[in-house]
Amino acid sequence: MDVTRRGFLQITGAAFMTSVMYEFAGQTAAMAAESGGAYKLVDTQETTTICCYCSGGCGTIVSTRNGELINIEGDPDHVINRGGLCSKGSSQFGVNSVYDDKTGERIINPNRVQKPMVRRAGKSEWEEISWDEAFDEIAGRIKKTRDENYEETADGVTVNRCEAIASFGAAALDNEEGYALQKLCRALGMTYIEHQARI
Numbered sequence: 354m355d356v357t358r359r360g361f362l363q364i365t366g367a368a369f370m371t372s373v374m375y376e377f378a379g380q381t382a383a384m385a386a387e388s389g390g391a392y393k394l395v396d397t398q399e400t401t402t403i404c405c406y407c408s409g410g411c412g413t414i415v416s417t418r419n420g421e422l423i424n425i426e427g428d429p430d431h432v433i434n435r436g437g438l439c440s441k442g443s444s445q446f447g448v449n450s451v452y453d454d455k456t457g458e459r460i461i462n463p464n465r466v467q468k469p470m471v472r473r474a475g476k477s478e479w480e481e482i483s484w485d486e487a488f489d490e491i492a493g494r495i496k497k498t499r500d501e502n503y504e505e506t507a508d509g510v511t512v513n514r515c516e517a518i519a520s521f522g523a524a525a526l527d528n529e530e531g532y533a534l535q536k537l538c539r540a541l542g543m544t545y546i547e548h549q550a551r552i
């Protein structure tokens with residue numbers, strides 16, 4: 354079939370218009386569907402923070418309603434990640450909540466450890482203890498270890514150190530917490546102080 358230049362333009366023009374109309378029809382249906390549902394972030398309070406998982410420090414926005422966590426997503430205004438989160442960062446919401454398979458309702462993640470746990474020497478089972486018991490036990494062990502191992506001098510030189518305790522910080526520590534922890538470690542005379550951010 355011979356197609357003139359004018360005929361070619363008419364055919365391609367008609368095909369283009371058909372595809373545009375099809376796209377608009379699809380989008381109209383999608384937009385209508387979206388506007389019918391309740392926006393999940395309505396009436397929430399936004400708080401900016403950083404991802405708890407690695408030393409990248411990606412910025413996130415945490416949305417809460419009446420003190421309840423509703424959503425966590427990347428902060429588009431953050432200088433490091435501009436709103437993007439890796440797969441680990443994107444899953445932060447699941448640390449707190451998951452959706453029930455059967456009801457579809459949001460529930461507190463049943464795998465989350467919410468109370469202090471201890472596994473005693475020689476035991477295979479973990480047992481729950483109260484926060485007071487946990488603090489007392491940790492403080493008691495630190496004091497005992499420091500008392501038994503503190504050195505004021507070594508080889509005639511003043512050292513004031515305790516090499517029997519070490520500290521390893523995780524990325525969940527923010528700047529201020531890291532500063533306070535560093536103060537505590539130095540006050541105890543500790544020399545082995547590390548942080549995941551150095552990896």
Ligand code: SF4
Pocket residue numbers: 404405406407408409410411434437438439440441442443
């Ligand atoms: S989103 Fe990923 S890269 Fe960013 S801080 Fe979290 S774990 Fe690290």
